[in-house]
Amino acid sequence: xxxxxxxxTFRIRFPSSTENLETIRDIVKKLALKAGCSGDxxxxxxxxxxxxxxxxxxxxxxxxxxxxxxxxVIYTSEKFEVIITDKGKGFxxxxxxxxxxxxxxxxxxxxGLGIHLMKTLMDEVSYTFNPGVKNQVxxxxxxTVRDT
Amino acid sequence: xxxxxxxxxxxxxxxxxxxxxxxxxxxxxRFEEALQNLLREERVKIIVSMSELDYISSAGLGVxxxxxxxxxxxxxxxxxxxxxxxxxxxxxxxxxxxxxxxxDDETAALEKFNASSAS
Numbered sequence: 381x382x383x384x385x386x387x388x389t390f391r392i393r394f395p396s397s398t399e400n401l402e403t404i405r406d407i408v409k410k411l412a413l414k415a416g417c418s419g420d421x422x423x424x425x426x427x428x429x430x431x432x433x434x435x436x437x438x439x440x441x442x443x444x445x446x447x448x449x450x451x452x453v454i455y456t457s458e459k460f461e462v463i464i465t466d467k468g469k470g471f472x473x474x475x476x477x478x479x480x481x482x483x484x485x486x487x488x489x490x491x492g493l494g495i496h497l498m499k500t501l502m503d504e505v506s507y508t509f510n511p512g513v514k515n516q517v518x519x520x521x522x523x524t525v526r527d528t
Numbered sequence: 529x530x531x532x533x534x535x536x537x538x539x540x541x542x543x544x545x546x547x548x549x550x551x552x553x554x555x556x557x558r559f560e561e562a563l564q565n566l567l568r569e570e571r572v573k574i575i576v577s578m579s580e581l582d583y584i585s586s587a588g589l590g591v592x593x594x595x596x597x598x599x600x601x602x603x604x605x606x607x608x609x610x611x612x613x614x615x616x617x618x619x620x621x622x623x624x625x626x627x628x629x630x631x632d633d634e635t636a637a638l639e640k641f642n643a644s645s646a647s
Contacts, residue, residue, distance in 0.1 A: 398554035402531075405583075423614060430585050434553040493586035493593075493622055500621050 388415070390453040396437045396466070397445040401430050408453065408462065415455040416523050424501040425460060425521055431494035432464045432517050440468030440515060455523075462519045470511035531555065534562040542573040542641050544634055548580040551588030559588065563595050572604020575637045579610035584618050592628065605629070607637040 390411055394400050405426040412422035433449060441447040450465040498505050504520040532555035533548040543566050551559060566574060576592075578584075596606055609631040611619065619625065631637040 398552070401552050401554055401585075402550055427583075427585060427618070430552060434585065434587060437553065493589055497586050497618070497621060 385456055385458075388453075388455050391450065393448050393450050395445045396441040396447040396449050396468075397443075398434065398437055399445075401433060404433055404451065405430050408451075411453050411455065412460055412521075415460050416457050417460060417521065418524070421521060421524070425462070425519070428498045428501045428505075428519050429462050429464070431498045432462075432519060434494060435517075436464060436466045436468065436515075440466045440470065442469075458523055458525075460521045460523055463516055464519075465514060465516045467512060467514060470509040470515040532558060534559055536562065536566075538571070539638060540642075541571070541645075542575060542638055543571045544575045544577055544638075546577045546580065550583040551581060551591075552583065552585045553587035556587040556591050560591050560594070563591065567595070567598065567602075570602075572599045572602045573641050574599065574604065574606045575634055575641075576606060576608050577610045577634050578608065578612070578615055581612070581615055584615050586622070589619065589622060589624065592624070596627070605641075607631060607640060609634050609637045 390407075392404075392407070394404065408429045409422045409426040412425045413419070417425065429451075433451075436449055437443060441449075447466070447468060452463045452465070454461045454463070498519065502519045503522050504518070506518045508514075508516045531549050532551060535546040535548070537544045537546065545559075545562055545566075547559065549555070563574070566572070592606060599606055607629045608619075610633055611630065616630070619628075619630070629637070629640065631640070
């Protein structure tokens with residue numbers, strides 16, 4: 381029982397640049413597999429984390445690579461959580477409606493799709509905002525127990 | 529690092545863009561540039577072949593959204609082909625199969641373009 385509940389924590393801080401997205405996806409995927417997620421689940425978590433980091437890089441830090449992003453992965457054999465923290469200009473994606481694709485086509489819009497993906501891929505997505513001080517997004521996936 | 533690459537191959541008035549590697553917020557501008565170049569040359573019949581695309585995020589999907597209306601207004605289209613199951617899943621989650629024609633291979637997409645030109 382105790383080993384099941386054992387909490388593992390992994391933290392990294394990296395420059396807020398799209399150049400780092402591939403590395404972040406690789407790290408998160410490896411940790412998700414280690415936690416017991418299936419290959420598909422690990423891919424989904426890595427994609428959701430990419431979307432969350434991309435939002436921070438674009439909207440909170442406006443592509444300023446001197447700003448930093450803190451990423452914490454906390455997992456047990458039952459739950460995999462990724463917390464992404466920045467100190468930039470906050471924006472509240474939870475208030476954004478589900479994208480209307482027809483409208484997107486007419487307006488040649490490119491953004492906003494990632495938030496919908498994050499909500500679809502993860503079990504829980506939540507935000508806390510304190511612009512300029514600390515903004516956080518938490519992504520949670522509950523790990524399906526598989527028969528061995 | 530496997531990165532990302534776009535290779536272009538023209539077949540008559542149809543241009544085929546082969547995507548390789550990872551299409552994310554970092555690499556999407558290169559795909560965007562490839563589509564811009566085609567538009568500049570007035571080549572609007574486009575097949576995007578994804579057999580070697582390993583990953584796509586919403587930044588990559590956004591590029592398709594940014595160009596499709598202009599291309600269709602010019603009597604062209606972007607047809608998609610050779611998607612892996614993993615890449616298709618992301619397109620599907622956002623409802624893209626309703627907006628884009630998706631084919632198993634380039635030949636089928638090419639035939640569709642040729643059939644539309646003949647009619």
